[in-house]
Amino acid sequence: MIEIDQLHKKFGDTEVLKGISLTIAPGEVVSILGASGSGKSTLMRCMNGLAGLNGGSLLIDGLDVSKPRELREIRKRCATVFQHFNLYPHLSVLENITLAPIDVLGRKKAEVEAEAFALLKQVGLADRADAYPGQLSGGQKQRIGICRALAMQPRYLLLDEVTSALDPEMTGEVLDVLAALARSGTTMIFVTHEIAFAREISSRIVFLDDGVVRADMPTDRFFAEDGGYGDERIARFLAKMR
Numbered sequence: 173m174i175e176i177d178q179l180h181k182k183f184g185d186t187e188v189l190k191g192i193s194l195t196i197a198p199g200e201v202v203s204i205l206g207a208s209g210s211g212k213s214t215l216m217r218c219m220n221g222l223a224g225l226n227g228g229s230l231l232i233d234g235l236d237v238s239k240p241r242e243l244r245e246i247r248k249r250c251a252t253v254f255q256h257f258n259l260y261p262h263l264s265v266l267e268n269i270t271l272a273p274i275d276v277l278g279r280k281k282a283e284v285e286a287e288a289f290a291l292l293k294q295v296g297l298a299d300r301a302d303a304y305p306g307q308l309s310g311g312q313k314q315r316i317g318i319c320r321a322l323a324m325q326p327r328y329l330l331l332d333e334v335t336s337a338l339d340p341e342m343t344g345e346v347l348d349v350l351a352a353l354a355r356s357g358t359t360m361i362f363v364t365h366e367i368a369f370a371r372e373i374s375s376r377i378v379f380l381d382d383g384v385v386r387a388d389m390p391t392d393r394f395f396a397e398d399g400g401y402g403d404e405r406i407a408r409f410l411a412k413m414r
């Protein structure tokens with residue numbers, strides 16, 4: 173369970189998150205929508221301890237992100253996939269995927285490699301285990317980024333605009349992988365501009381507006397009444413994204 177209560181986050185004098193309260197249960201697929209600058213990435217960074225809090229609390233399965241000694245365990249449970257892949261260029265695909273499970277989780281190499289091959293197969297890249305990131309397309313890199321996150325067997329998968337740097341065709345390949353994951357019961361917190369896709373895969377939508385939660389409701393309800401269920405600001409946002 174992810175439990176966020178009255179979370180505040182500032183950069184200098186600017187308050188970016190202004191009292192966010194949010195609970196996400198295991199198995200949920202939640203899409204976080206909102207205009208650029210509304211605080212989506214900051215919220216994700218707070219969830220895996222990459223950004224400290226200035227107020228309120230954020231617990232992951234009861235572990236407190238503001239306690240440094242709980243961060244290690246939190247990062248095992250929450251794996252993040254970023255917009256810009258962040259693969260290690262000097263490591264092969266297989267090494268990129270197996271590095272953290274071996275080094276951080278202390279697991280056996282042979283076992284982790286077998287799992288990595290299974291993940292690669294799942295995303296349609298079984299034949300690229302020995303390739304280097306520089307030899308892959310953007311869509312392939314991002315599918316490897318997802319494998320790398322999943323290799324940690326996280327309880328929560330955080331995805332921050334993972335298709336924003338991709339052209340439409342590559343976006344499609346990555347979204348196919350994510351749709352399969354969503355169906356498999358993986359808990360996903362999905363920041364995206366792909367509104368139609370968010371609507372298709374998530375059970376719930378959280379809409380951030382200037383650092384506050386403006387809507388948090390089941391997907392069907394969010395998109396009712398031609399979008400924004402009557403909330404003018406949200407309706408305007410959705411119209412612009414179409």
Ligand code: ADP
Binds near residue numbers: 188210214215
């Ligand atoms: P989103 O992901 O919704 O586009 P962000 O969380 O990236 O929004 O940013 C929210 C606000 O916080 C923006 O105004 C942004 O400029 C600011 N911000 C984000 N990260 C930093 C930082 N490291 N230092 C200063 N300001 C930041």
Ligand code: MG
Binds near residue numbers: 212213214333
């Ligand atoms: Mg962002």
